[in-house]
Amino acid sequence: MNQFRFSRRPDIGDKVRVSFEFFPPKTDEMEARLWETVTRLEPLKPKFVSVTYGAGGSTRERTARTVKRILTETGIPAAAHLTCVGATRDEVDAVIQDYKSIGINRFVALRGDPASGVGGPYRPHPGGYENGAELVAGLKAIADFDISVAAYPEKHPQSPDFATDIEMLKRKVDNGATRAITQFFFDNDLYERYVERVRRAGIYIPIVPGIQPVHSFKQVANFSARPGTCA
Template identity: 55%
Template sequence: MTFFAAGVPDSPLFAGLPGDIRISFEFFPPKTEKMEAQLWDAITQLAPLAPSFVSVTYGAGGSTRERTHATVARIVAETTLLPAAHLTCVAASQDEIAEVAQQYWDAGVRHIVALRGDPPAVDAGRFVPHPQGYASAADLVLGLKRQHDFEVSVAAYPEVHPEAASAEADLDNLKRKLDAGASRAITQFFFSTDAYFRFLDKALAAGITAPILPGIMPVTSFAAIRRMSANTEIPDWMTHMFEGLDERPGPRGLVSAVVAADQCRRLYEGGVRDFHFYTLNKAEQAYAICHLLGRRPREIAA
């Protein structure tokens, strides 16, 4: 039998990527000592990749306020990483939010991810502003910028926020947040590169010129991705790709890293150079994806 390989590339898809990307990672505050050890193992492994910043989430209704602050403060004290603390409008007055923001500022935090936030379960999934609180993320951004010269990031939704009245209204809301003083937006996770690029085109047409970082979510559980997807399209090929792998975490992790890296490669080919990774406090997949994209460890200043 004779095989003809004319036109078939002799190098892997990722072989030529130079690593000229900017990266950032998201973590969540740990609930237990075991989870704290896992978090700090992830931070230790990912820090040599020199992320532009690392963000720490804030639970629904401010439920992780103290743990978020403790995690961010420890990152400031024990690493050279630049932390960004999430802060939401939910279940807090403007004075209470100002107090939390001041605590971050006093701890050396200069970057806030300002979000409206997810309402607690008791509100049946509906956001109800605190009587003395902020009604929107745009208002929160204004309040933070009045208090201190924080660097502020906000959220964006390439496939529209589930509660938005329309795609146009959602885009208007993003513009209000950026006009209020935010420096960049970070997207909800997505799997369709076409959806992301269409969103960038619409944002530019609406007068939005701030960076919109793609949020990359490696699949750690396909069932969980389905639950969290809301308006995010899950392509049929992904369903086929991950079929039967939730019961096989080792193979699933390998497949997930390659799928996410390929998504990043396609974004890179479209001109994207900034990537934000939702790590779920696990380093292996995020590290592998960055490696495939050409990113290598760098010396960390003492």
């Protein structure tokens, strides 16, 4: 687990609604630890949990297997991360159809990091979806999925300015995004100013703050130093 998010709703008083994000396990030992964590978190009744997708789609099969198990063995709504890196539109659409066939109707749609790793140069795959906005449109063309997208209180590192960055978010919303989940931050003023910016731009979907628990200072410092984390 590497991140959680929360949101408040006026009809539930002071109760906080959260979602949790998991890495797909790489070993049997890690899988056992993941399921211990899922069991401990289930009583919190999260709005949903999501399972990440490695750079270049490298964890695609493990992501699908983990999401399917959460759906079938718990009462927790589960979302699959999906990227458009390193694949044609037909290949991505086939993955979406596979997810749909096992009952997945929630996605976290991201452009994704290149196979070379976080911060590497991004080049759209020939014949593929060019960015997150196009991926959202592709998902909606297949079914009326619940779609979360990324947002950046400090601006995406590859965006030249905030106006360009927010215009990309608006394209995602216009194409059918349900909510935006922000990159993690440690200054609440950054988040509040960002929400003001997107509201002035006419974007009214929920902007859910992404929270990074500091269970390893070294790991958080490494995440913070990367120029394209969670692109």
